[in-house]
Amino acid sequence: MSQDDFTVLLVCTGNLCRSPYAEAALRRRLSEHPSVQCRSAGTSAVPGAGAARPTIDEGVRQGLDLADHRAALLTETVVTGADLVLTMSRRHRAETVSLSPRASRRTFTLIEFAALCDDLAEPHLFESRIDFSAPPAERLAELVRLLASRRGTLPLTSPEKETVVDPYGLPNDRYREMSHQIDAALDPVAEVLLQVLAGAVR
Numbered sequence: 258m259s260q261d262d263f264t265v266l267l268v269c270t271g272n273l274c275r276s277p278y279a280e281a282a283l284r285r286r287l288s289e290h291p292s293v294q295c296r297s298a299g300t301s302a303v304p305g306a307g308a309a310r311p312t313i314d315e316g317v318r319q320g321l322d323l324a325d326h327r328a329a330l331l332t333e334t335v336v337t338g339a340d341l342v343l344t345m346s347r348r349h350r351a352e353t354v355s356l357s358p359r360a361s362r363r364t365f366t367l368i369e370f371a372a373l374c375d376d377l378a379e380p381h382l383f384e385s386r387i388d389f390s391a392p393p394a395e396r397l398a399e400l401v402r403l404l405a406s407r408r409g410t411l412p413l414t415s416p417e418k419e420t421v422v423d424p425y426g427l428p429n430d431r432y433r434e435m436s437h438q439i440d441a442a443l444d445p446v447a448e449v450l451l452q453v454l455a456g457a458v459r
Contacts (some may be wrong), residue, residue, distance in 0.1 A: 263394040264294040266339035267367070268349045272299030272328035273309045274432070275345045275421050279367065279439045281321040286447035290454050292393060296339070298331040300352045309425060315432040319440070336360050340394070341401050343367040343446075346420040362405045366419040371442035372411055373404040374449040389456040396453045 265283060269276035276297035284295040306328040308316075316323040329335065336342065336357040342364040344350040354361045365373070386403045387396055421438050424431035 261392060261394050262292050262294050263341070263397045264296060264339045266335065266342045267295070267297040267345075268300065268331055268342060268353055269297075269345040269421075270299050270301050270349070270423065271306070271425065272297055272302040272330075273306060274312045274425050275423065275435060275439065277308045277323055277326045277328075278312055278316060278321070278436060279343070279345070279421075279443065281316060281323055281326075282319070282436075282439060282443055283447065285321065286443060287450065287454075290393070290451075293397070293450070293454070296329075296335075298329040298335050300331050300349055302328040302330045304328055304330050311424065311429050311432045314429070315436050318433075319436055331356065333357050336364075339363070340398060341365075341370075343370055345423075347416045363401050365404070367421060367439070367442045367446075368419045369408075369411075369414075370404065371445050373407055375445040376407070376411065377404075377449055387453060393454050396456075397450065400449065400453050 267276040267279040267283070276299060280295045280297035287293045287295070308323045308326040313323045331353065333356045336353055337360065339360070340363060342353055342360060344353055344364065344366050347366055350364055350366050353364050387399045389396065391399070422431060422435050424435045
């Protein structure tokens with residue numbers, strides 16, 4: 258990984274369902290930009306464990322290959338190595354920040370970050386804060402700072418509304434619910450990231 262890379266870290270509990278799916282789904286959306294690295298980890302993960310079988314199956318239904326996924330434990334080193342951390346719940350966000358308090362400005366719930374991206378409807382919000390002549394990783398870092406500064410502009414929500422459903426051990430339809438929830442959140446996220454990477458605005 259070079260200093261020109263930008264790392265997005267997806268976080269859930271066991272790194273068996275939600276964050277592996279989100280990692281693979283975001284990587285596919287950003288596949289034309291290999292400098293953006295997608296990683297995942299779990300706050301209580303057993304390192305080396307494979308993704309849950311229903312997660313792999315749901316990935317196949319959505320065109321994602323999760324067969325080779327191996328769980329990673331969230332540690333301070335993992336957090337400090339990420340440029341953007343997207344968690345599956347507020348609890349995961351709190352646990353992430355407890356490992357590295359300095360990461361608080363670049364750690365969001367996935368649903369919170371999606372709402373912030375979706376709220377960037379006015380081009381001047383990009384143009385006034387992002388130097389599009391800078392390298393892509395620097396542009397993305399500026400985007401993260403911009404969105405962090407706009408947290409207070411969104412209506413307050415409950416913890417439940419910022420939680421991606423945890424399907425582990427539940428019927429397969431809960432895995433489908435998980436994938437739909439994650440994909441819906443990743444759509445505005447990927448749209449804004451791609452615009453910044455391309456040096457374009459809405």
